[in-house]
Amino acid sequence: MTTDSPTRADAASLRVGGQELELPIVHGTDGDDAVDIGKLRGETGLITLDPGYGNTGACTSAITFLDGEDGILRYRGYPIEQLAAQSTFLEVAYLLIWGELPTREQLDRFVSEVTHHTLIREEMRHFFDSFPSDAHPMAVLASGTVGMSNFYPDSQNIFDPDAVEITINRLIAKLPTLAAWSFKKAIGQPYVYPRNDLGYSANLLHMMFAVPSEAYEVNPKVAEALDLLLILHADHEQNASTATVRMVGSTHANLYASISAGISALWGPLHGGANEAVIDTLERIVADGGSVQKWVDKAKDPNDTFRLAGFGHRIYRNFDPRAKIIKSAAERVLAATGADDDLFEVAQRLEDVALNDEYFISRKLYPNVDFYSGMIYRAIGFPKTMFTNCFAIGRLPGWIAQWKEMMESPETKIGRPRQVYIGPDTRAYVAIEQR
Ligand code: ACO
Numbered sequence: 119m120t121t122d123s124p125t126r127a128d129a130a131s132l133r134v135g136g137q138e139l140e141l142p143i144v145h146g147t148d149g150d151d152a153v154d155i156g157k158l159r160g161e162t163g164l165i166t167l168d169p170g171y172g173n174t175g176a177c178t179s180a181i182t183f184l185d186g187e188d189g190i191l192r193y194r195g196y197p198i199e200q201l202a203a204q205s206t207f208l209e210v211a212y213l214l215i216w217g218e219l220p221t222r223e224q225l226d227r228f229v230s231e232v233t234h235h236t237l238i239r240e241e242m243r244h245f246f247d248s249f250p251s252d253a254h255p256m257a258v259l260a261s262g263t264v265g266m267s268n269f270y271p272d273s274q275n276i277f278d279p280d281a282v283e284i285t286i287n288r289l290i291a292k293l294p295t296l297a298a299w300s301f302k303k304a305i306g307q308p309y310v311y312p313r314n315d316l317g318y319s320a321n322l323l324h325m326m327f328a329v330p331s332e333a334y335e336v337n338p339k340v341a342e343a344l345d346l347l348l349i350l351h352a353d354h355e356q357n358a359s360t361a362t363v364r365m366v367g368s369t370h371a372n373l374y375a376s377i378s379a380g381i382s383a384l385w386g387p388l389h390g391g392a393n394e395a396v397i398d399t400l401e402r403i404v405a406d407g408g409s410v411q412k413w414v415d416k417a418k419d420p421n422d423t424f425r426l427a428g429f430g431h432r433i434y435r436n437f438d439p440r441a442k443i444i445k446s447a448a449e450r451v452l453a454a455t456g457a458d459d460d461l462f463e464v465a466q467r468l469e470d471v472a473l474n475d476e477y478f479i480s481r482k483l484y485p486n487v488d489f490y491s492g493m494i495y496r497a498i499g500f501p502k503t504m505f506t507n508c509f510a511i512g513r514l515p516g517w518i519a520q521w522k523e524m525m526e527s528p529e530t531k532i533g534r535p536r537q538v539y540i541g542p543d544t545r546a547y548v549a550i551e552q553r
Contacts, residue, residue: 134162148183150175165536172432175356177364177527181214181519182355186433191440193353194218202443207348208232208318211290211515214353215522228287229318235291236312236321238262238299239269246303255507256385258300259293264378266292273372276525285373286518293514294318297507298325304503319345322511327499339454340498343447344508347491350440351509353516357432359383359390363517364524365533373521380517381510387427390513392488393505395427397496400461403468410467418477428489429472435482441489448493457497465493 129140130153139161142154152175159165168174183192191198194213201210212220212228220228245265249258267273270288275281299309302325310325320341328334354360363380367373384390403413417426431438452459469485472478495505524530 132158132162134164137162144175144178146178149185159536165538167538170432171361176361176533177356177524178529179355179520179523180217181523182353182516184355184433186431186435189434189436189439191354198350198439199443202346202349205349206317207345207352207512208290210349210352214515214519215286231287232291232318233314235288236295236314238266238292238295241269242266243309246299246309249303251304251306253300253304254385255297255300255304255503256381256391256510258303259297259507259510260378260381260385262296262300263289263293263381264375266296267372267374270374273374276370276372282373282522282525286522289373289377289518290514293511294322295325297504297511298322300507301326301501301504304501317341317345319348322508323498326504337454340451343451343454343494344498346447347444347494347508348512350443350487351491351512351516353513353519356520357389358386359513360517360520363521367521367524368530368533373518376521377514377517380513384510384513385506390488390506390509392427392486393492393495393509394502396465396488397461397492397502397505399427400464400468403464404460408464410464410471414468414471414475414478418475426468426472426483428485428492429478430481430483431486434484434486437484438486440487441485444487444490444494445485448490448497451494451497455497459493459497461496462493465490 129142132139132141139157141157144152144154146152155166166174181194183195184190193201193210194217196213196219201213205213208229209220209225212225216224242262242265245262246258249261266288270285272278272281273285295312302309308330310328310330312321313324316324316336320336320338323336323341323344324334356364359380362383363376366379367376371379387395399413403410406412413424414426416422416424417429448462451457452462469489472483472485477483491509492502492505495508496502500508
């Protein structure tokens with residue numbers, strides 16, 4: 119494929135046999151431009167093949183910009199560093215979903231709506247009771263999320279703006295309750311109801327760690343650190359779980375079903391589940407005597423499937439800007455909670471060794487968002503299996519914003535990739551006794 123000009127061409131030409139096809143170029147406001155291949159199959163009989171979608175833009179989007187080469191991340195144009203320093207999670211959620219930073223009145227209304235929808239239907243207690251006590255909180259969260267569509271049939275009205283708004287508010291309000299109750303179930307403690315006098319992150323801490331028999335004081339520094347983590351996770355354009363939410367949503371499944379699918383996609387250790395895998399790895403290193411080099415070598419061995427969780431990213435070929443912010447927050451939280459975490463010291467040594475190793479340098483493998491987030495979750499007191507639940511709560515506004523943008527776009531069609539078939543050609547059925 120050649121373009122008329124190497125910089126800002128309006129069309130690319132593709133020669134197939136004797137045929138030449140002009141393909142329009144779609145320009146973004148920043149970052150990648152794209153060749154629009156909409157006419158390709160109709161005109162040439164060819165499709166594109168891009169396993170893992172490394173070169174495929176599935177949509178245009180005005181929500182999040184990230185530049186992996188320069189380590190830039192912005193939500194609706196606002197740099198992540200500024201939002202992390204000055205905003206709150208609910209304000210960022212509003213920004214992502216509704217497109218602009220809210221006025222004081224808009225924010226108060228949104229916060230009040232979310233605060234007054236945090237209770238989940240009482241029948242759902244039986245739902246938690248029915249899972250085994252060793253159920254993984256991600257499985258419970260994904261099931262509980264799609265389960266909510268049973269209680270709120272108005273969520274089927276995906277083109278009714280009022281029904282969409284109340285579904286959005288319910289989801290943001292109730293996901294922490296579902297997440298905290300999945301944890302209480304796992305440790306056999308009574309479920310703790312939300313408190314409307316607490317902020318969003320403080321309320322999650324209260325539902326996670328309070329017990330009916332004694333007073334629980336939320337440490338404001340810890341609530342602040344959790345809010346920061348949620349902001350940093352709030353959106354990341356077309357990652358695997360967001361692409362899943364869009365794909366499921368494109369079938370016109372309701373928003374609870376779409377988000378539940380996103381939660382399942384997030385669970386995988388190559389995606390959001392990496393935060394749990396990082397701590398697993400650090401614990402294994404400590405149990406093994408603390409030799410970091412040995413595990414770096416293991417990650418480099420082409421005959422070993424082990425990968426250093428928390429390193430590498432499909433888009434970032436430089437430091438993940440979120441990882442930088444999280445690392446300094448981890449230092450603050452460890453100081454505030456007085457947690458003396460030997461894993462933090464191992465993590466820092468691991469980072470040093472990996473960042474100076476030719477294998478990681480040449481492949482541009484840097485610490486990603488998950489490398490230090492587990493340290494903060496641990497210092498707060500979350501068990502490993504809850505880390506990805508927290509990530510899901512953070513990512514929820516991004517999933518919702520992406521779903522809403524897709525549903526409102528006239529360009530949206532059902533997501534349905536094609537394939538290049540490489541199986542057997544037609545053959546006649548063989549009766550079982552002749553095989
Ligand atoms: N440890 C060791 N080697 C690695 C790692 C790692 N963490 N990540 C990538 N590599 C190597 C690959 O083996 C490959 O080497 P090769 O060229 O010799 O074959 C090369 O680096 C490129 O890696 P790919 O897998 O092709 O990169 P891709 O973009 O497909 O994968 C991914 C990105 C999945 C994040 C990968 O880096 C990884 O598995 N990291 C560990 C899991 C993780 O931390 N995931 C969280 C990502 S952030 C998020 O989702 C929230």
